[in-house]
Amino acid sequence: MTVPTELLQCEGVGRRFGSVTAVDDVTLGVRSGEVLGLIGPNGAGKTTLVNLMSAYLSPTSGEIKFAGESIAGCKPHELARRGIARTYQNVCLFEQSTVLDNVLTGRHLGFQGGLWQLGRKRHREEARERQLAVELIELLGLAEHMNEDVSAMSYGLRRRVEIARALAIEPQLLLLDEPTAGMTRTESDEVGRLIGELRAGGMTVLLIDHNVRLVSETCDRVAVLDWGRVIAIDEPAEVWADERVREAYLGTGESG
Amino acid sequence: MFEWIPAYQRFLLDVTLIDIILVISLLILFQCGLFSMATAGFAAIGGYTSALLVTDADWPVPLGILAAVFVGATLAVSFGLPVLRLRGIYLALGSLALAQVIVIGIANVGFTNGVFGISGIPTEVTTGWLVAIVAVILLVMELIHRSHFGRAMKAIRLDEHTAAGLGINVFAYRMATFGIGGAMAAMAGALEAHRTAVISPDQYDFGLLVVLLTYMFVGGVEHWLGPVLATIGFRILNENLEFAGTDWENFYYGSILVVVMLLAPDGLTSRRFTQRLARIFRRRPDLAT
Structure with missing residues (x-):
């Protein structure tokens, strides 16, 4: 058996905000092609960790490597x-724009033509990118909402638009921060199925979610974060059985 | 080419065209979400650069204007580095301070002839020049609007952090627009100097900025057509209202701005407002089904 290569590596990563340590000495690898779940009680540092991984924050200690290279000093757009x-987590869409506009904005990196490229060539490029955006919108089951204003859409639909837009940059690694929050059971099942499809297509996914069923069903491994530290990382069944995980979620009988 | 237009109407046309260049130079900053008020300062720099080079150093007028564009862009980029670290209201204040420093500086140094300004500047700028320049600018604006550059600018305006997460280099876009905006404002200033033959610091005080901001906000920042139509509309109003040139002028500018901001917060050509209008005029479907 070959040792799985790690697409993203966190080595002793820590992040402090003043005297608060949000992420504390986290060593964690996201293996190529896997779906890694990241769970933990509220305030455990999950979103901070994602912000560190996408260069929205820089770590106060440790190092993050993507595809073997350090991301220190990287800006979010370079990482994209x-x-x-x-x-x-709190759905950031371009408001008062259509679903198509949102997803097409995600195709920004796909455009190569300069401002002076006119006529046929420009038209072709625009048509190609538009087609890709439309395909993603269909993949997320949003075809009938294509030209609707995202500001007027339901929470579950907005989350799906955001996933389509993230996929539009054709990433190797997709970080999903609570993609099913506020979704109905059917909707979150859809997202689970989609993650499965993406995985089958070779994408690596980091999934933060509170939905234990979804995490169990879609993730290859689960990492549990508590008070900024990784307290367990293993296959879902093993993790649920872990004493420390039960403690973090349910508390112990002892006080203190 | 435009000699058939009566002199006064031609004068109005020239003034409007220069205003359009200034409004667009402000607009591209707002399209990138930059609330910058440095436009008047760059216009003054441009006007003085060309006026001094042409009158004192005997440069030909077109070369003077090109020099103004260059100086405007250079200044904008060098000031942009520190100023663009600011956001929102802080950027507005920082850029306003920059504009004021430029104008007050011009009024207080010797070689610009201080508050008296410069007169007898050669006037070679014709209506034909202005029409051509504005046409090129608007064409480029339309190209930007229709391309992924325009989409990226809109994304930055709506949510810069999310835009960055999609691979859009927010800082590069902002620097580029700040530089282009500075260059365009400087060009407008230079054209104005070579149109009227005189230039003085008080032309570029806070008042000009208020007028430009009014044109832009009334028109809306989504597309260049809005501010251009607003500029033309205000010029026509100005010519046909009796209180133009009196203190009442500021009053009516202010009132129009307030009313538009209440009815159409994103400007008269914004999608939100046009859709609302469409809803009002369309016959409502019968609700009692």
Whole structure:
């Protein structure tokens, strides 16, 4: 058996905000082609970790490597260029724009033509990118909402638009920050199925979610974060059985 | 080419065309989400650069204007590096301070002839020049609007952090627009100097900025057509209203701005407002089904 290569590596990563340590000495690898779940109680540091991985924050200690190279000093747009896409816990869409506009904005890196490229060539490029955006919208089951204003859409639909937009940059690694929050059961099942399809297509996914069923069903491994530290990382069944994980979620009988 | 137009109407046309260049130089900054008020300062720099080079150093007028464009762009880029670290209201204040420093500086140094300004500047700028320049600028604006550059600018305006997450280099876009905006404002200043033959610091005070901001906000920042139509509309209003040139002028500018901001916060040509209008005029479907 070959040792799985790690697409993203966190080595002793820590992030402090003043006297608060949000992420503390996290060593964690996301293996190529896997779906890694990241769970933990509220305030455990999950979103901070994703912000570190997408260069929205820089670590106060340790190092993050993507595809073997350090991302220290990288700006978020450079990381997107290198192949990391993400969604946001509180859904960040371009408001008062259509679904198509949102996803097409995600295709920004696909455009090569300069401002002076006119006529047929420009038209072809625009048509090609538009087609790719439309395909993603269809993949997310949003075809009938293509030209709707995202501001007027339901929470679950907005989350799907955001996933389509993240996929539009054709990432190697997709960071999903609570993609099913606020979704109905059917909707979150759809997302689970989609993650499965992406995995089958060779994408690496980091999934933060509170939905234990979804995480169990879609993730190859699960990492549990508590008070900024990784307290367990293993296959889902093993993780649920872990004493420390039960403690973090349910508390112990002892006080203190 | 435009000699058939009566002199006064031609004068109005010239003034409007220069205003359009200034409004567009402000607009591209707003399209990138930059609330910058440095436009008047760059216009003054451009006007003085060309005026001094042409009158004192005997440069030909077109070369003077080109020099103004160059100086405007260079200044904008060098000031952009520190100023663009600011956001929102802080950028507005920082850029306003920059504009004021430029104008007050011009009024207080010797070689610009201080508050008296410069007169007898050669006037070679014709309506034909202005029409050609504005046409090129608007064409480029339309090209930007229709390309992924325009989409990226809109994304930055709506949410810069999310835009960055999609691979858009927010800082590069902002620097580029700040530089282009500075160059365009400087060009407008130089054209104005070579149109009127005189230039003085008080032309570029806070008042000009208020007028330009009014044109832009009333028109809306989504597309260049809005501010251009607003500029033309205000010029026509100005010519046909009796209180133009009196203190009431500021009053009506202010009132129009307030009313538009209440009815159409994103400007009269914004999608939100046009859609709302369409809804009002379209016959509502019968609700009692």
